[in-house]
Amino acid sequence: MRAPTEAFAYRYAAYGDADVLQRHRYPLPAPGPGEVLVEVISTAINHMDSFLRNGEEDTWYDDPWPRASGSDFAGIVRRCGPGVTTMAIGANVVGHTRTGARASHIVLPADQLVAKHRAIEWEVAGGLFLAGATALETLDDFRIGASDTVVISAAAGGVGSIEAQVAKYRGARVIGTCGERNLDQLRQLHITPVKYGEGMAERIQRVAGGPITPYIDNYGKDGREVAEALEVAPERSRSSADRREVELRLLRDDAESVSHAT
Ligand SMILES: NC(=O)c1ccc[n+]([C@@H]2O[C@H](COP(=O)([O-])OP(=O)(O)OC[C@H]3O[C@@H](n4cnc5c(N)ncnc54)[C@H](OP(=O)(O)O)[C@@H]3O)[C@@H](O)[C@H]2O)c1
Numbered sequence: 001m002r003a004p005t006e007a008f009a010y011r012y013a014a015y016g017d018a019d020v021l022q023r024h025r026y027p028l029p030a031p032g033p034g035e036v037l038v039e040v041i042s043t044a045i046n047h048m049d050s051f052l053r054n055g056e057e058d059t060w061y062d063d064p065w066p067r068a069s070g071s072d073f074a075g076i077v078r079r080c081g082p083g084v085t086t087m088a089i090g091a092n093v094v095g096h097t098r099t100g101a102r103a104s105h106i107v108l109p110a111d112q113l114v115a116k117h118r119a120i121e122w123e124v125a126g127g128l129f130l131a132g133a134t135a136l137e138t139l140d141d142f143r144i145g146a147s148d149t150v151v152i153s154a155a156a157g158g159v160g161s162i163e164a165q166v167a168k169y170r171g172a173r174v175i176g177t178c179g180e181r182n183l184d185q186l187r188q189l190h191i192t193p194v195k196y197g198e199g200m201a202e203r204i205q206r207v208a209g210g211p212i213t214p215y216i217d218n219y220g221k222d223g224r225e226v227a228e229a230l231e232v233a234p235e236r237s238r239s240s241a242d243r244r245e246v247e248l249r250l251l252r253d254d255a256e257s258v259s260h261a262t
Pocket of ligand 1: 047048154155156157159160177178179181182196197219220240241243244247
């Protein structure tokens, strides 16, 4: 098979819905010192990508236009620049970038990649970074363990489903909120499901039968009210706004943040 000479990426030249994304073609870029060229096999769409694209999130408001999109990807290393010793051509990798993952190829420093475990399918690997790292940061922050009864909202969603499974793995008792259609999915993961909506705090109280340590809200809106109704200490509660801060920290591209995120 002949190596491609062209790459493409989805970019946008104005804030808006997904239809502002346009496919741009350009010559296949070459990696510089310490960089690699990765062929992107799978990438994810996170809420944060949409917030950045529609202007709701203005942290990088002065980025030049047109702008790239997407932070998570998994792919195959196709070229290594001078001085790269940690990655080889053909390596299957999971990576992250502040933006630009929605592309056929991406050039980035080799230290923004880790090896993709062979048991992880491409579709999963390409969506692991932001949701997975956000979930881990939150659980690490609370030092979740066997003595905890954790309530996780939107527990069948992107971040919530990883939080719920890792909290369970760490020995906690996990109660997850979800819609009717996901009650069985959570049960199969040994997570106690509670349907969201009117009366949710009472339903949580009933199944918890004791103090909640902590309450992790992924959904926002009624999250604060529910945490208060459950009498969760403020230092044992995480809001959707806290989650935004965690996600933004994981996307920052200064050397220390990148190293932490990798
Ligand atoms: N503050 C921020 O900057 C920020 C950053 C990222 C995400 N978010 C928000 O966080 C939410 C979840 O994002 P995600 O990526 O983890 O999940 P996701 O994969 O987009 O799924 C959305 C989840 O929200 C759940 N949900 C819907 N209505 C709900 C309600 N009334 N109460 C509790 N949960 C409800 C859904 O449950 P079912 O599927 O079971 O119906 C689903 O699991 C989104 O609404 C997103 O906008 C906020």
